[in-house]
Amino acid sequence: MADIDKLIRETLKGDKLAVSRLISVVERGHAQTPYILEKIYPHSGNAYYIGVTGPPGSGKSTTVDRLVKMLCSNNYSVGVIAVDPCSPFSGGALLGDRIRMNKRKSEWDVFFRSMSAGKIMGGLARTTKESSRILDASGKQIIVIETVGVGQSELDIAQATDTVVVILTPESGDNVQLMKAGLLEIADIFVVNKADRPGAENISMSIEAMLDRQRGKLEWRPPVLLTSASLGKGIEELYAEIWRHADYLRQDDKLKERRKSQLKGELKQRIESEIVNTLWQKIRDDADIDELVNDIWEQKIDPQSAAGKVVRRCLKD
Ligand SMILES: Nc1nc2c(ncn2[C@@H]2O[C@H](COP(=O)(O)OP(=O)(O)OP(=O)(O)O)[C@@H](O)[C@H]2O)c(=O)[nH]1
Ligand SMILES: [Mg+2]
Known part of the structure; x- marks a missing residue:
């Protein structure tokens, strides 16, 4: 227990190695996990949580990479969790490398963690939540969680984050499929990435048309953005829209309500x-x-x- 206490103390001071070790302990579902979470919880709740989801290969990691760079150059400290439900070789590992390669990295306060379902005991949703709380308690101001939007995982991300960015591409197919995928219900911001390819305008228009049909029911109408993440196009707009949504949530206790309803679910x-x-x-x-x-x-x-x-x-x- 002395070791764990030391790890917790160092994590709360923001020590990256301690954070990484503590996440590993929690990830493995170690017997001391409840103790760790009990000590960590009172120090969490200060970070802003951004979720990025969408179909496989839609450009989530590329977008997250760009966003993290923008956040870091605006002096935010950032923690990133990339969840890969299937393959142990997630694009997330690349993201870490890409950030590492950047020469300005030494000035940046970023922590990257990639998780694959295979290593995790007790469910992705649980581990993602617990690991992000550890990052939060370690002092990271922004937490970004990337998950592939298939099946349950998109609901999990809506349960764990404040702003959900859904990334689609011109190849995402017809809107009926999108509805079925459940991505519509959880999106706070839509991104049609790979806008350098044909068909981006079309899919953007069909999302807008769907949102039009919901008019009146939506208190926040999700903006639909066109980006080309690999070319760095549209990322500034996305960055601005994330903060606009954050500002919206901060009015009238909406953020508090959202988080409370997430806690109720948890x-x-x-x-x-x-x-x-x-x-x-x-x-x-x-x-x-x-x-x-x-x-x-x-x-x-x-x-x-x-x-x-x-x-x-x-x-x-
Ligand atoms: N043409 C084009 N390609 C892009 C764009 N953004 C990303 N890509 C490419 O799309 C591929 C997938 O990008 P990732 O960022 O790894 O996508 P992802 O959604 O994280 O993928 P998974 O995590 O495997 O689901 C890569 O080869 C990228 O270089 C874009 O705006 N335009
Ligand atoms: Mg990825």
Whole structure:
């Protein structure tokens, strides 16, 4: 525990090596994770969280790279987490290298972390949240989280960040697909990247048309930007729109409400897993699962009734 306490102290002072080690401990789902999170939490909540999501290869890492450079040259300290749900070789590693190669790097306060699902115990959403809290508590002013927008991950990013940037490309296909992907609901800012390719205007117009149909329902109408991240075009506009959204959230306690509703979601998830773990522990102690399996096998009882019986008996005492 002494080691962990030292690591926590150094993390809170902003020591990069300590931050990196502490994230690794949490990432592996080490037994001391709850202790670490308890000590870290009171020091978090000061950073602004930016989420960047979109289909594979849409230019997220390239955009994040550009954004981070702009943030750093405006003297912000930045923490970046790039989540790769499938491959262990994320584009994120490249991002780190690209930033490292920049000659002005020594003046910059940036921490980069790439995570692949394979290494993570207990779910990407949990680890992303916990790692970003560590970065936040270490004093980073801006946290950027990159995830590929497939399946659950885009909902996770909306649960973990203040401003969500959804990056699409001219190849992103028709808008029906976008709706299905659930990216529409979570976007605070739309970016049509690779605008140097044909079709960018079209996709931008169909997003605008979709937003038009929602008119009245939207308190914040997400802007639709055209960028060409690899050429550095449109990034200044994106930067400005992120801050415009941040300003919008800071009015009338909107940011507070957004974060509280995220905390509610997190609390619910954590209660659920607490219930499952605690009950399972007790059920394993009380009930003879193998015997019950035999009863089910011999058709003395059906699986659903057996489950109900076990849980009710466990809750009674
Ligand atoms: N033509 C063009 N290519 C781009 C642009 N932005 C990025 N690319 C290229 O698109 C490819 C994917 O870029 P990344 O930034 O790695 O995309 P990503 O969304 O992070 O990819 P994953 O993390 O693998 O999902 C790279 O080859 C980039 O150089 C752009 O504006 N125009
Ligand atoms: Mg990437």
